[in-house]
Each structure stands twice: as C-alpha cells, then as structure tokens.
Amino acid sequence: MSQADTAYKQAKRWVYYILGVLETILAFRLLLKLLGANPQSGFVRFVYNLTQVFLIPFRGIFRSLTSPGIETMAVFEPGTLMAMLVYALLAYAVVKIIEIRRARIT
Numbered sequence: 001m002s003q004a005d006t007a008y009k010q011a012k013r014w015v016y017y018i019l020g021v022l023e024t025i026l027a028f029r030l031l032l033k034l035l036g037a038n039p040q041s042g043f044v045r046f047v048y049n050l051t052q053v054f055l056i057p058f059r060g061i062f063r064s065l066t067s068p069g070i071e072t073m074a075v076f077e078p079g080t081l082m083a084m085l086v087y088a089l090l091a092y093a094v095v096k097i098i099e100i101r102r103a104r105i106t
Helices: 003-034 042-058 078-105
Strands: 067-070 073-076
Touching: 003 042, 003 067, 003 073, 042 078
Parallel strands: none
Antiparallel strands: 067 073
16 A cells, blocks of 8 residues: 555545534534533533534524523524534545546556
8 A cells, every 4th residue: 555545545534533523523423412411511512512613604594493401401403403413424525526536646
C-alpha cells in the first residue's frame, strides 16, 4: 500500500471519527431535551453549550414541541434531528470527494 493510499484512508477515518463524536453529542442533547433533563446540571449545561454552535444553522426551521411534566418540561427539537442528518450527509460527501481525488491520482 502506498503512502498516498494510507493518507486517504486516514483522512476518511478522521472524517468518520469527527462525525461520530458530533452525532453522539447531538444525540445526547436530543435525549436530554426529550427526557426533560435539568439544565442547571453541570453535564446537561455542558452538552447544551457544546452543541449550541452546531445547531445555529438549523434554528427556526421547525418549531420545538414541548410537553410539561410535573417537575420538568420535555422538549422535542426537530432541528437537532435535521442537524444530525445534514452533518451525516456532509461527512458522506466529504468521504466521496476524498475517494474521487484518490481515484484521479491513481
């Protein structure tokens, strides 16, 4: 295997690794919101603050649905699901571009 092949494989792995981390934290946010987690909790606040920047392009696309509970309010954010889908498609596109570049060089 050539050095170029190794570099392309490593680039693809990095793209999927970054996607996996992003999808995981977005999934945490989705579940925490759905379960009505206490936003004053350190972990919950950390997840919300970390994911906030990734959700900016998707704000206002859909209205969030809320369900009041006894102690907390559950929130369903369709924008988070949309973000997860779009970021997965972007990662797939980047990997395909990497594969196309690799095919052109060889």
